Amino acid sequence: MAGNSIGSAFRLTTFGESHGPSMGGIIDGTPAGLTLDLDRIQEELGRRRPGQSELTTQRNEDDQVTFLSGLFEGKTTGTPIGFLVPNGDAKSEDYSHLKDRYRPSHADYTYDAKYGIRDHRGGGRASARETVSRVVAGAIARQLLEQMHPSSPAPEVGAYVERVQDIGMATPPQFYDRSRVDASPTRCPEPETASRMAIRIADVRNAGDTLGGSLVIVAKNMPAGWGEPVFDKLQADLAKALWSLPAVKGMEIGSGFSGTLMKGSEHNDIFVHDEKGMGTQTNRSGGIQGGISNGENLTIRIAFKPVATIVQSQDTVDKTGDSVRVKGKGRHDPCVLPRAVPLAEAMVLLVLADHALRQRSARL
Amino acid sequence: MAGNSIGSAFRLTTFGESHGPSMGGIIDGTPAGLTLDLDRIQEELGRRRPGQSELTTQRNEDDQVTFLSGLFEGKTTGTPIGFLVPNGDAKSEDYSHLKDRYRPSHADYTYDAKYGIRDHRGGGRASARETVSRVVAGAIARQLLEQMHPSSPAPEVGAYVERVQDIGMATPPQFYDRSRVDASPTRCPEPETASRMAIRIADVRNAGDTLGGSLVIVAKNMPAGWGEPVFDKLQADLAKALWSLPAVKGMEIGSGFSGTLMKGSEHNDIFVHDEKGMGTQTNRSGGIQGGISNGENLTIRIAFKPVATIVQSQDTVDKTGDSVRVKGKGRHDPCVLPRAVPLAEAMVLLVLADHALRQRSARL
């Protein structure tokens, strides 16, 4: 009943603590015959890598993934894919002062409450370092989706930073090519907004403080028919996957909260059928109706709270309940949004790969 | 790989179409020895029942649940609980004109796209009628949570309507007793706001249109320690459960989207330890840190889009792609929020009961 696996047909199980020897995982359910481009997997890891820009933590990790099984002469064999991403630059001494202290809005206290024991170094299992394994699996899911239906345009998943604190894009959610997203270290595809974000992040970092914001994730070239009502509706599995990321506090699909201000007659997406096939005039549904994809773009927004680790002294208590103060000494991101882009993409890719395979059982 | 089960240790599997003979399900994993108060289960069904007020659909269903197994002399035996809720007042002829037409923002098209065949009567499996089985299971989960730890105050889950379209409460999320929530058919606990909501709903219904809005769900008396990182974090399982409800388009936990406007130094919840034990000064985390409950109230907000069925003529296409018009003839809610209150409670209760049992394996 532990919870370190995700997916049914395409299933990832992960392990690893922030300051242990290695992160890693097992992907079970990759169909045989997939040609894996390992450089592209490494490239995704590079997008998540700490130290990639001045806006991120300065922990320095190579994040080289090693595959231990499931591949033969460049192709998947249908057997489980075991992989490792070693931890290199862990500085556990940065954390010794936190052994018995509960950092505000971290998982220190809850891990103790649950397990009665805790690897406190670098946040242990609760560290966002854990997400490195998700990126590996997501990168494989991406290639799987590309190769599953070679005759149709493959589903593509792209995320970007839409807003940092109150600095946001005015443009509604849409798909942006990665080159535009990655043009700025903020991963905001609008250059002017991106510049303002970068300045804000730098300012706040210099003040020893942190920021939150929102991401948009869009999947285009979606086939209709993915999703398994009533409990594994596509949006339900997407929600679970995305809410399993650290620091997520909000999520919207399609019209989201603002759609609740409309009337039904205004909100409904009218079906049209033209030379491109079935579609809808608007996409307030966000690409899903009744828990099943309708062929329109998936559009999702998620909110990340400001990073809990700040380089300021804060009140808290220790294990015995005594009042103490803590101050972040580790290397942390002032704003998690830019590095969360590949994480969010990975989680959506994992869900889509899973449902692409599950859909194979839907009809006789 | 179909998706009609939810939960691991406390697991619900459901079946049933809107106009079939019966809805029902099986609950597997209820511990033996639970004294079930069947009247209270029926009472929960009454809160969801169509036709309970002028603000809801006029479909008239008794919604009497029949238990077929798993109980002996008033107690659970540890064996699976099978149950039925028969469909009485189905008027399938209301739907014959929709056999080959895709209603905008419904699941008609996507079910056809997925399965190639569809029970079109009353929305079939995609009808919100399906949620009746969730309420039965949620009512059992509620009693399970009450009886599991008789020496501590039991976790309580309560939801209410916070906003209908732009008519909302100013008060921040908190726990309200059911008597206050159910005092108005809108299930908004603030009488003045509730009155304005009721008028708006009546107006919009008379215009053949529909509304959306937002719910708040609060769980109090939460123990610390529930949740299974990294994929079955408490918020992830809550998200999956809630997003599996029809018409959900948004969700927030704790500070949600608005929390992203704060800095870390403002957002962090400071720990305090007093005679009541460990706690936090604020609850921007919404009762969960690192995927595990911290003992503070769970606070969740979900957004429901305006109901898709409107009594107005709309453009759409039929199965062959030809342009047609449809107009709702069935009996539908003008605003799903009041009846969604027991649904949202049920989904949260199912997740909490599951994690309460899963937590039993966390320590030696």
Added chain:
Amino acid sequence: MAGNSIGSAFRLTTFGESHGPSMGGIIDGTPAGLTLDLDRIQEELGRRRPGQSELTTQRNEDDQVTFLSGLFEGKTTGTPIGFLVPNGDAKSEDYSHLKDRYRPSHADYTYDAKYGIRDHRGGGRASARETVSRVVAGAIARQLLEQMHPSSPAPEVGAYVERVQDIGMATPPQFYDRSRVDASPTRCPEPETASRMAIRIADVRNAGDTLGGSLVIVAKNMPAGWGEPVFDKLQADLAKALWSLPAVKGMEIGSGFSGTLMKGSEHNDIFVHDEKGMGTQTNRSGGIQGGISNGENLTIRIAFKPVATIVQSQDTVDKTGDSVRVKGKGRHDPCVLPRAVPLAEAMVLLVLADHALRQRSARL
């Protein structure tokens, strides 16, 4: 973590106690578009039905299955199939003397030890009556296997009684048509052996005693490629399914225990390739190699112990540990083998249907 579900892609969940109102279940994962012949399902239930011959229990049950969902105009819709088989002829008073007494080699004591509470009437959940739901699902699995690959001969699963106590067939395991198996109420396809079995069963019944024996199950027209190493190997899932039947004490696949007397050079199955394609000269592997079907017939043997309920007085203890005597008063089979034939077929069919669907994800 209760255990009332079986299968991954084709999944059965059951409920029901022997003397409760109804048995039943939910099948989740039947692909859409399957044309279900309900008469054939009822026919399978007839083969399991108590009272079908003088050799079985005289409990008189119609065993009419009612489907509540998942079907539309004679076809499956891909949504879960809920079904009931009501209990008609329960005589609970036959069991009142057993309320606190533990019948030897029954589940009375272990259910109490596990759950602390027990529906003692007719064996409750531990009664073989529970298997009626398996037969319903197995009958659907059979039709699924027939219709999944219309161009090839469909896999067929047939079982028969090979031995009752020491009265056995000399012929090695092979596929027999149902007409030959069902020609005798013993379900032994060799008439002369069947006659001797029938006499033995009648004799032993008259003495208030019971018998065991062995069944053979053969699946022919098997495709190569089914099975999911390393833990869900085809034989592992078959073993789990068959060992979940009441009274099973032994199982063999292919050469079984006797194969262990051979040397590798004698035991190996030599591959041949001819106009019918790939095959093996012998089939000591029983149709499975490395956990995956190889296209040869599945051949399985299972042993059923003598029925535990005897109409003789036996020593035992009651709930408080005091010595008491019990004597069977209910209506029971003197030999479970004939009625176990459809059960064994059902379990193998459930596993094959599950793996047929799982195989759809094996390749890109």
Added chain:
Amino acid sequence: MAGNSIGSAFRLTTFGESHGPSMGGIIDGTPAGLTLDLDRIQEELGRRRPGQSELTTQRNEDDQVTFLSGLFEGKTTGTPIGFLVPNGDAKSEDYSHLKDRYRPSHADYTYDAKYGIRDHRGGGRASARETVSRVVAGAIARQLLEQMHPSSPAPEVGAYVERVQDIGMATPPQFYDRSRVDASPTRCPEPETASRMAIRIADVRNAGDTLGGSLVIVAKNMPAGWGEPVFDKLQADLAKALWSLPAVKGMEIGSGFSGTLMKGSEHNDIFVHDEKGMGTQTNRSGGIQGGISNGENLTIRIAFKPVATIVQSQDTVDKTGDSVRVKGKGRHDPCVLPRAVPLAEAMVLLVLADHALRQRSARL
């Protein structure tokens, strides 16, 4: 829906091919606070290690396990335990002649039939090398069972070789201490029988041939109440676990096949209650009634076929269907039984640990 995980509450997922860089796995669900004795884990691996005696394969592997997570200061933390067992002495060139040839009674053909691609080196994923990960997890399960109920004698699981070809013990199944079992490299606890087995194995090995036989596994100090009817009965999960081992062709619990020769009045286990509590006079049930442990010893027998790899030339076909001959060149066991002892123990331990945790949810 691939099948490389086993267990629900205590769950092992494995990866690795015989000639890849490493075997390994993830154990999810180990409760926090377990003190792990790593030397004892290594000791179990030593019992499985190739090259441990003249009776086994001469492949030389250290089989040093490395733990990558889930442990902190010698105790488990409740987070997943990732581990590796590197492959050292792989000689892939021994297998190049087999690339396109199907060895009789191996998995070469079926893996090709399933996946269309195959890592042929050393049998790839189908090699018994895969079982090394099971032994690691089984060794942890053993320590978990020991520490879970410190006040009662811990469940102990012991296996031994009962028979090699036709050389078998006359003594009925019982628990033997490991020192007696391991006194002979055959792992038969009767010295005289062991000697004859050793001679037979040596003779057959010299002839380039192989042998099979049977193992007995006994679990003592079993609590009553483990097992989850109706599909996850204890014997069903044990069967699945044991049948997932390579080369298993038969299994018996308790009286097995021979019990089918008895009448019910002879076969029933009479309950007695004395100072040691509840028990049965005989144990034909093998420690399980109605799918739930009854507190008596679990007694299981499994049959292993003779090893398929022989150092003799055999007829077969290649991938294109042409007739060819193959001859084993790798390093293989002439008789798998001695090394199968720790494997069988591991599988039983995994199932017991899983059910020990699952049992925690059985009662309120």
